Amino acid sequence: ITSRKEYQARYKEDPRLPSNPNLMYKKEWMDWADFLGQKDRFYPDLQTASEAAQHLKITSRKEYQARYKKDPRLPSNPYEMYKKEWTDWDDFLLPKTVSDVWSFKQACSVLGINNSRDYRHARKKHKLLPAKPEKLVWWIDWYNALDIPRPYEYGILRGKVLEFGCQTLNDYKKMRLSLNDPRVPSAPAETYSEWTNTHDFFGKKRPYKVRYFEPEWEAWGLLIKEFLKTARAGDTKEKDLCEFVREFIEPSGYGLSPLDFLTRGSVDIHPMLALFSEVPSTRKKKWLFSINEFLDWVLATELTIEDEDTGEIHLVNGARNPFALINFDGEITPEKRGETDKLALPYQFVKATREWIFPDSSLQSTTNYNELSHLHRFSADWITVDDPSLIDENDPDCVVRRNGDKVEIWLPIYWTYTFALMHLPARGRQIIYCDSGEADGEVARIENGKVIWAENKNKLTGLTECQAMVSKIGEDYGVRYTSNKTHFGGQGYRVPFIPDELVYWLIKLRNWQEKYNPISKPTAWFDCKRTNLNESQRKQKGSNCFLFRDVGEVEPGIFGSRLTNRLAAALFFSGKGDVSGTTYFGLPYKDTSEDTLFGFGSLSISQFNSSYTPHSLRVSLINAYAYEFGLPLEVIMKLVGHSSILMSIYYIKSDKTGANLRERLEKGEKEALRNVAYTLKKHIENQRIEECKSQLTANSPEFLTSLTNARPSSSYQFKDFGCCPVGGVFCSEGGDRAMTKVNIFHPVPAGYLGEQNCIRCRFFVTGPAFMMGLVALFNEISLSVHTQSLRHSKLEEDLDNIIEDIEVISHQIYEEKKNNSEMQLLQEKMQAKVAERHKLNSEIETRAKKIDLYLCDMNFVHKHIDDCRTLAKSHPISPNKKLQLVVPASFEVSMDLDDVSCFHQLSEVCENAEIYHSCSDEIAIHQRSQILDRMLINNQIEPKLMFLSEQEQLSVGNQLTELMLSRLKSWENVDKVIDGSLLLTDLDDRSRSTLRSINQLFSAPNLLKIGGQSE
Structure with a gap:
């Protein structure tokens, strides 16, 4: 018997041998080697045994147990034989020095080093490993040293890549997994000296960079x-x-x-x-x-x-630019469409997609990142954490998982950016370079479901001032962009609007970035690499803490594909097949298995595709904010980041709005301003237009300059909002130039005024004297837009009902299919509903185009008003001037756009129709009369207006409205009386007299004039 193990197996062969001799003879006992007579048989110490094991090139405990008998002096259990000297197996099997390739191989085998990366990590613990193994004797390369299969030659590998049709590094990884070939390197860029770039490697054309x-x-x-x-x-x-x-x-x-x-x-x-x-x-x-x-x-x-x-x-002699004399000025530039040709995503899908990403109730329920399990399935949003000490597993916003021996953290950056773009119709680049506020003195926080402002506790506090995306604006808050509208290199600006649900997630992302992706200082734009700005532009931009910065970086990454794929994925899941053109691995939602979509496996974000681009979001949001939410056009202009309202309309497909110019002037002041226009008319008729030109503006400044006193006064045609110096007979050539360098022009685009659409004509001339006429026309067109929009909304409501019916029938057909029942009646019903849906879509498109036409006119009118206002400010009042056409300084006309009640809008149009001949009340008069008669009935007065002529309805209706406004003091109170939520009998004694005045108005032989000497 030569070992303890053998003793335990055979001691019973002699019945006098004890099972535990170490206990039986403990006073005399030394150790098993002494007991078995093996003391001189084994190596005397650990060092000698270690050298013997290394000589056998043993590299692991398992290999030692299999091969130690090749040297009879090696014990089976060296950790017991030499327990006083023993540390661990690595120390026992590692060579004491690494002086050549053979000892290097031995050390790497013992430590399980498989590549140079493993080697760098192992050197931190085992100092015997040389810093530069390439200098060892007999060194060839890492493949030889670590016995790694040598990679394919670059040309052979590239042939395999092209054969598999790889287009990206992700495709390459999939090819490598499928081949399971050790000769296919994991990092070809680091492996081959022939490597240039991924475009050459995948056989794609290099970008022009x-x-x-x-x-x-x-x-x-x-x-x-x-x-x-x-x-x-x-x-x-x-x-x-x-x-x-x-x-x-x-x-x-x-x-x-x-x-x-x-x-x-x-x-x-x-x-x-x-x-x-x-x-x-x-x-x-x-x-x-x-x-x-x-x-x-x-x-x-x-x-x-x-x-x-x-x-x-x-x-220098002979130096010249051979292209200096080349030009293409004679070529016709294709006319730009007045409307974007990108697909517009219906707003209901935008809303549903937002709510799929982050729940609509997030602000109220204080949703955390760990609750967004549907977003955690996308593998692209996970990265490995090099320093696990940064992880705070008690933080509900720190979502981590174990992947083998690696710790990974979930990134909220890309989904928050996608969510932000679904709320703000600004350019993606504007949003991505917004500031987090980490270095501001004061930052927004959420407390009890409300946005509050608190002192910033970040160590960077004070290094920037009021730069945060969630920006304080007076007593309210809005969004701040670090770049200016279409000019990305310009200074930032603020917009007094930002949805609360977006604020909640932006604050969450700021807190996450502070904790898990901190920066040491604000980032200078000059140091940014991805802005597409030149050096001089970046120098002027200062520094910011970028909210959407990549992990481990100080500026945002390339977000194009990240956003497009996430938008496609969100549309895919939220639409559930209703959004056409959205696919996963080329399959629509209904053809994709539930195990794939809702199983436990990861989802590849790059495989989601959609016909709708991030630009579609922009189109939809401009529609929604301009029409469905009634935001003022100025606010939309800032939100969208455009340089003019007209450009905003270029992106709008069409929908609805109830915007109306806020009334500032009383009726008498409007009439006074109309007289100023009459003064101008007299001067022009007296062939004195050259005295007036400095106080006029036109669509074509060149044409205005060409007007002289020599032009016959009979050629001028006057309207309340301006004049036509060509007598209204050249509408057929009042549009844009048809060809460059040739005086051929398109007709004036038809609009609200028909084919004689003066406000868009290049011959049209106006000025501050016509400002109130322009305001009246704006409100009239606004009413038409609102009227069309209501009809448009009704059609959309009908369409939604039809779609719901189709879904119900589709479900019934599905159930019948499972039961193999007769489906002919259901299918016929389905076809009828589908046909009705197509018809409704056609009607909606017709309404939408009309709305779009009117909106273009509204913006031209708005431009004329703004030009007049600018012109008025540039001509201060002078008592020495005989001709003063501009609006007096005390008459400040507001161009703010506001949502008002339908009655308020109707009343504005009707009042203007009584003052200005160019204004029409044909849309407003009957609607307003019906509303006023209903108000009379609510207050126990017989309806009166229905028995009057249109002209009488206009005059009496205006007086009745003016009476109520003078007594009730505000449009808010008037609206309450109009909609029946407030009765005249509910008012105080003075206001009750309004009831008596109304009766007097209809009983008097002559119409009562408001504002007279007596009530």
């Missing part, structure tokens, strides 16, 4: 980058110039630098002209402009010589 130039074109790249530091719209120009170099310079061999190209003399530009011919006119002109701007800049900065004696400037 300087960084993708081949080395021999470095000189072009250096000068292009220098040029872009000061050029505006640098991202667009970089693409233009890189495409110019790659598609024209490289194939033609016209010089490895711009200097060679500009000084070579003869250049055949026909290949470039051929490239120009392949692109639209607008793109062609921009491309040529970028090329000429760059080449002229090179000539000025690199190829210009100044004579030191004379100061004269000369170009």
